Amino acid sequence: MKELVIISGKGGTGKTSVTGSFAALANNAMMADCDVDAADLHLLLNPEIQETHEFYSGHEAVIRPDDCTGCGQCEELCRFDAVISENGIFRIDPAACEGCGVCVQFCPPKAIDFPEALCGKWFISKTRHGRMVHARLGIAAENSGKLVSIVRKQAAQVAAALQAEWLLIDGPPGTGCPVIASITGAGAVLIVTEPTLSGEHDLLRVLQLTRHFEIPSFISVNKWDINPGMTERIEAAAAEAGATALERIPYDASITNAQIQGLSVVEYNDGPAATAIKNLWEKLCHHL
Amino acid sequence: MKIVIASGKGGTGKTTVSVALAQAFDGPVCLIDADVEEPNSAFFMKPIIESKRDVTVPVPQIDSEKCTACGVCSSLCVFNAIAVAGQSALVFPELCHSCGGCVRICPQNAITEQPSGIGEITRGQAAHITTLEGRLNIGSAMAPPLIRAVKKAAPEGMPVLIDAPPGTSCPMITAVTGADFVVLVTEPTPFGLNDLVLAVETVRKLGLPCGVIINRSDSGDDRVVRYCEEEKIRVLLQIPESRKIAEAYSRGDSLLTAKPELIHAFRKLLEEIR
Structure with missing residues (x-):
């Protein structure tokens, strides 16, 4: 089984839109949403919950x-x-x-x-593209890193039992506790970024982290045409930091429109973003 | 006056709004970048750096001469940051939450605390704005103590704007705690709405008043506006999608540089909040 974690450093660069598309493109995939305190992948995959488990963590x-x-x-x-x-x-x-x-x-x-603290729930669900493990952290609850670890571990177990070919993990933004829990020991990481100063800065920070954990890292610049010069600069900086730059994704309103329909963009149309994400997936398959 | 700018979903424009509010402020104001995992506000503020200091948390150090490997400390530690191995206790500083319990409970007085770095705080000045940025060390999981430290560094008596981290978990809660008002920045998409609802539930549970700014307001659908109406949450401002703003952002130019006329809307908004 090949495990790919999709992260970003900076939030809102398109992690979940890319993960949802990969779920549609992959054969025999298992999905996990490790962005447990702002989970969105379910909005694209429309999971039918099969099992609900309570997440007790620590005490208060x-x-x-x-x-x-x-x-x-x-x-x-x-x-x-x-x-x-x-x-x-x-x-x-x-x-x-x-x-x-x-x-x-x-x-x-x-x-x-x-007493033990009830910090949230996690679920095993069925989706049109395969099984999915996801969670909901309790409102104002603690220990999101632990919940991330549970989601990942459970997804790996289900994936192994089903002999899934892929484990696709939608990760959280940042570089802290939940990100560390999402990527430690992972097979590979795809970092979705954007051609902005913030995107570059946050990408380079998260690449330090993936290097620290010695995880093979790939990057894709989303909305690359907003600033082509910055895109080239980011790809060069990523290469210098040891990551491989893959297919760029152009700005395309279809990504938002697909989201409104509850679909991944590759299911929604054959526009520029969908085409680029298909190419990105093929390149990743070739590398992994 | 302490206003926190938060969001739930990342990338909705928290930093853009925080910087615009600081620039529109009519008098000295402190802008705190509490998104310590990925601080970005300095790109837009370009402050003159005045000082930097390391932030540390206390972690235990075991005096192996005194330690009898009795294990009392490791049974107290709920974070598994101390284990007994052989003749002495062993500390895992990256798991330590710095509660100080082990120091107090050790029957041999064999534990002292020593500082361990988690990040740094940078103070700067840009016109009327005092900037404070917290920056977490790579590999450190301890965002909340650094957020507490950068919040405490604000000059006494000065109004404060805090650019919060995304999400609704410990770092976001640490950033919004003690706020007089929380501005939630969202976008009119299903992801934006889903995460806005979580953020609203979180700030309500903490008993804090909030309002919403809808960024790229013409890009999605009207479900965020309808939600705010139903929940009686004030929509403070709507900022239409604009390639000019996106390009300015990519270069590190602030919103008010790209659209100077928006300063009036932000001034009005600050008056409304106050």
């Missing part, structure tokens, strides 16, 4: 008001400013609580509970 501190003596020890020890005291009444702000358990351990009257 909860003060029992009846047992709290108001000594303030928890507030003093908490390094995340998660203890709120109002008129001598102490409570924990769940959005700020890191779940470290220090207050629980050191509370003199042992007045703090530490």
Whole structure:
């Protein structure tokens, strides 16, 4: 099985539109949406959920008001400013609580509970292009990196069981915890970028990360015709950073129009973007 | 006054709007780039750099002479950042959340904390705007502590605009916490709407007031506008799609350089928020 993670550094460059198209183009593919806190791939693949699982991760501190003596020890020890005291009444702000358990351990009257935190749900679904594992992080919930790891692991298991040829993973933007969880140990990474100063800067940062983890990296410049000079500069910089530049994708309103229809652009029409993405896929198949 | 510019979906124009709001501000203002994984606002601000400093978090250091390998620290650590191996405890600093529990619980007083770098903060000045940028080290997963640090670096008493990271998870929540108002930038597409709904639910759960800016407003459909009407969320501004703006952005020119007339709309918007 070949595993490809599609990331971008900068958000909004077209990761999910490309992933959705690859799902339509690949034979026998398994999909995973690892952008768990702003997941969008389901809007193109319209999954029919087969299995729903709850995602418990870590714990959160909860003060029992009846047992709290108001000594303030928890507030003093908490390094995340998660203890709120109002008129001598102490409570924990769940959005700020890191779940470290220090207050629980050191509370003199042992007045703090530490229940497991329900942080979201993950799903195994059927789509018109194959199976898909995706998730929904709870509102204002923590631990997106762990949920990413679960989605990836489950998708790999289902893909192995189904003897899928491809595991296509839609990754998150950035370079932090969820990105690291998405790409660690991956077979290859495609970085979709755009010909802007921000796109270039963010691409080069994420390429440092893929190099750090020694993952073969490919890039594709989306909307390349917005700034052809910048596109060439980005492709040269990517080559210098050890990545292979593949097919460029031109600006094409069909990508938005396809999204409105709930389709990938290669299913929507044979316009310039669809043609370029088909070429991109063929080139990737050749390399992987 | 603390206004945070956030989005849910990436690439909708948070930085574009943050920079325009800072430039339209009538007086000294601090613009904080809290998108520490991919900070971009400096391209458009071009500030004169005044200072840089490293940001560190405390991580445990074990004195192997004192450590008896009793394992109390590793059983307290919920992040698996300390394990007992052989005669001493072993620290994995990249997993450490710097809660300080191990230092306090060690019966032998064998643990002290030493600083470990996670990123840097750059302070600069561009006309009336004081800029602060947080930049996470590559390979570091600890965005929230750096976001907290860059927010704390704002000059006392100065109004603050914060360019938040995308998403709705820990980094975004850390950036929006304590805001007086959250401006959510979206685009009128199914992806934009899906992620806007998540962002609205998040800021509402945190009890923060918000309004919406629709960028590239004529590019998709009307579902975002309808959602805002149904949810009674103020649409603060709509910015039509424009090749001129996109090209200016690609070069690092700000929105108000490409479309100077928009300054009035941003000034009005700031008055409305205040």
